[in-house]
């Protein structure tokens with residue numbers, strides 16, 4: 443199949459590009475420089491010229507705290523651009539895979555969030571991503587796949603394990619939040635899952651995330667253990683220890699029943715992703 447990938451230099455975009463090429467798909471991997479999603483006319487032109495079977499939209503305004511002060515930017519990229527992409531796909535006869543987030547939920551609960559749970563975003567990021575889902579669904583494409591994920595880490599990019607490891611190696615002690623719970627999700631596992639869903643004919647909304655439920659503190663503990671840094675002092679703290687502009691959902695665990703039933707397997711545990719992540723990290727450092 444022919445794919446057009448937007449945001450192709452982000453964590454998920456890179457992983458999907460790599461996985462799709464390894465499966466023999468023809469991929470146009472466009473970063474912001476090649477396709478700026480703030481420009482509706484550029485979107486139409488790219489989709490029409492490349493005539494893909496599927497557009498995989500991995501671009502977004504992902505700096506959650508910055509979204510609070512840059513609402514227009516977040517609205518354009520997260521809420522409007524997905525709709526523009528869906529309209530361009532409708533004209534070109536393409537399908538659209540679009541990534542969304544656990545931040546569409548408020549995290550006030552104790553049960554994993556199912557696909558049809560009521561949305562109630564707490565932040566501008568979550569609100570604009572929820573509007574983006576609606577914009578995509580509103581176009582009514584015959585082939586739409588919306589994948590909500592969370593706590594993404596990949597071999598490259600700004601992410602939690604990279605920040606924890608850098609601090610631990612610098613010999614500084616760590617304070618890590620222990621009252622937010624989610625699913626750490628390895629970008630390469632997300633790419634495999636996403637393409638299995640797409641190739642298998644899945645449509646609609648699916649939750650796709652890692653197989654392990656953890657707090658940030660537990661996630662960091664597993665990382666330090668696997669990296670041989672278990673002696674670095676680490677303190678469990680509450681969310682209030684790090685005041686941030688955007689409110690985070692507390693119990694933000696996405697339910698995986700639907701996706702695992704479709705795929706016929708469980709999503710991989712965090713240890714597997716972190717081992718692979720650490721191997722790639724150390725081979726890059728030489």
Ligand SMILES: NC(=O)c1ccc[n+]([C@@H]2O[C@H](COP(=O)([O-])OP(=O)(O)OC[C@H]3O[C@@H](n4cnc5c(N)ncnc54)[C@H](OP(=O)(O)O)[C@@H]3O)[C@@H](O)[C@H]2O)c1
Pocket residue numbers: 448449450451452453454455473474477478479480499500501502503504519541542543544571590591592593594595599
């Ligand atoms: N990261 C997470 O923990 C997480 C959690 C839940 C859901 N998601 C969703 O998963 C998807 C992929 O996220 P990610 O983790 O891969 O984020 P990421 O690493 O921040 O990648 C996002 C990409 O979007 C690009 N982008 C920004 N503005 C753009 C524009 N105007 N035109 C075109 N591209 C633009 C960025 O390019 P620049 O680098 O040039 O800005 C970046 O490469 C997003 O929809 C996100 O909302 C992510």
